[in-house]
Amino acid sequence: MPKIGLTISLVAIAIIVLGALFAPLLSPYGADQQLANGLTVGGLPQPPSWVHWFGTDNLGRSMLARVLYGARSTLLVGIVSNTIAVIIGALVGGLAGMLEGRAQATVMRFVDLMLAFPALILAIAIASVIGPSLWNAALIIAMSNWTWIARVAYTKTLSIKERNYMTAAKMLGANRWYLFTRHLVLHLAPIMLVWETLGIGTTVQMSAALSFLGVGVQPPTPSWGNIIHDNQNYFTVAPWTVIIPGVFILALALSFNIVGEYLHERMENLEARGVQPEEGETVLEQQSRLEELEHGG
Numbered sequence: 655m656p657k658i659g660l661t662i663s664l665v666a667i668a669i670i671v672l673g674a675l676f677a678p679l680l681s682p683y684g685a686d687q688q689l690a691n692g693l694t695v696g697g698l699p700q701p702p703s704w705v706h707w708f709g710t711d712n713l714g715r716s717m718l719a720r721v722l723y724g725a726r727s728t729l730l731v732g733i734v735s736n737t738i739a740v741i742i743g744a745l746v747g748g749l750a751g752m753l754e755g756r757a758q759a760t761v762m763r764f765v766d767l768m769l770a771f772p773a774l775i776l777a778i779a780i781a782s783v784i785g786p787s788l789w790n791a792a793l794i795i796a797m798s799n800w801t802w803i804a805r806v807a808y809t810k811t812l813s814i815k816e817r818n819y820m821t822a823a824k825m826l827g828a829n830r831w832y833l834f835t836r837h838l839v840l841h842l843a844p845i846m847l848v849w850e851t852l853g854i855g856t857t858v859q860m861s862a863a864l865s866f867l868g869v870g871v872q873p874p875t876p877s878w879g880n881i882i883h884d885n886q887n888y889f890t891v892a893p894w895t896v897i898i899p900g901v902f903i904l905a906l907a908l909s910f911n912i913v914g915e916y917l918h919e920r921m922e923n924l925e926a927r928g929v930q931p932e933e934g935e936t937v938l939e940q941q942s943r944l945e946e947l948e949h950g951g
Contacts, residue, residue, distance in 0.1 A: 660916050663909035670906055674725035683716040685723035685876045692716070699885075699892040709894045712885050721899055724876040728906075731792045731871065732858035738796035739857070740850045743803025748838055750804070751811025752830045765804050773798040774863060781869035791870040795860050803849055807842055814841050844921060852914030855907035862903050878903050 673680060683689065692714020694700060699717075700710040708717035750761040768776075777798040784790050814820065815838070823833055864870030865879025873880060878899040885895035 659912055663912040666905050666909040667913070670725055670902065671729065673722050674729055677719070677722035677726065681716060681719040681722050683719045685719050686715060686874050687719070688714045689716065699888060699895055701892070702894055708898050709892070711881070711895050712888050712892070717881075717895060717898060720876050720881050721878070721902060724878045724881055724899065725902070727788055727871045727875055727877040728858060728861055728879070728903075731788065731795065731861040731877070732854050732906075735792040735795035735861070736799070736850060736853040736857040738792070739800040739853065740803055740846050742796065742800040743805075743849075744807045744842055744846050746800070747804035747807025747809075748811050748834060748842055751808045751815060752834050752838065762808060765801050765808070768801040769805070774860065777860065777864060778867065778869055781864065786864075786869045786872055788871045788875060791861060791864055794864070794869075795857050798860070799853065799857060803846075803853070806845070806849060810842060810845055811838060814838055848914060848917045848921060851910060851917055855910040855914070858907050858910070859903065862899075 677685075689706075689710065691705075692700060692710040699712055699714070700706055702709040702717075706716055706718065708721060711717055711720060746761065746765065750758055750765070753761065777794045780794045780797055781790065784794070815833075820833060820837060823837065828836075861870055861877065862879035862882070865877045866883045868880075868883065870879055871877035873884075881899045882896050885892065889896045
């Protein structure tokens with residue numbers, strides 16, 4: 655992956671995160687403050703200018719302030735929901751991989767059943783039951799996204815459990831819980847860190863989609879999704895009210911995906927190098943070195 659793409663992605667993430675943290679310092683206006691000069695004589699939003707860098711919205715509020723404060727809720731929902739999804743997915747997939755026979759098949763058939771539902775439709779259905787709010791949005795997205803992480807954790811667990819040190823621990827009488835907590839968790843942690851980064855892009859987009867549909871973050875709390883929802887009728891006369899938050903959604907999701915892909919490639923390269931035979935190394939020495947790498951995580 656080109657270094658320039660990774661650098662730009664890290665800078666974009668840093669700018670958005672810092673903008674969200676220091677929103678009160680970067681914007682002289684509040685997110686819901688209606689400005690005296692916020693609308694034109696004809697009652698339309700003000701276009702971007704030196705006074706209002708991002709223009710104003712349909713109610714004469716500063717779009718800069720709305721986007722900065724909206725970044726807080728969007729990031730919060732995206733990161734919290736993805737973290738919950740990764741934890742649930744790792745636990746379910748890891749435990750399923752450690753099971754045998756019917757118990758394993760039952761857990762994974764349930765995961766497959768959940769995977770059959772489109773994530774957005776499932777999220778809307780859950781929202782209709784527990785109601786929309788900021789924290790409910792995070793829980794809703796987590797409940798809709800843990801299944802594919804469980805599938806990744808399950809596949810990785812099946813590979814790890816066949817390694818020599820796991821077999822040796824079983825022969826010494828270690829039970830499944832000991833193997834899971836002492837060995838498996840340490841080896842799942844790096845790959846789950848990668849999916850934690852990759853998944854934020856997806857959860858940010860879903861958070862915006864739910865807010866746009868009215869079942870995510872609710873006004874007066876701004877989010878990039880409900881900013882687009884509030885201004886969609888003004889797209890033809892004030893396109894910046896929709897384009898600007900849309901660009902931020904795209905930039906954040908794309909940046910996290912690029913960083914996640916970089917981490918994924920790095921991990922695959924490290925694993926590949928870990929099993930490459932060194933010059934003059936015998937098969938037995940290579941196997942011994944691989945076992946040392948596996949013990950070291």
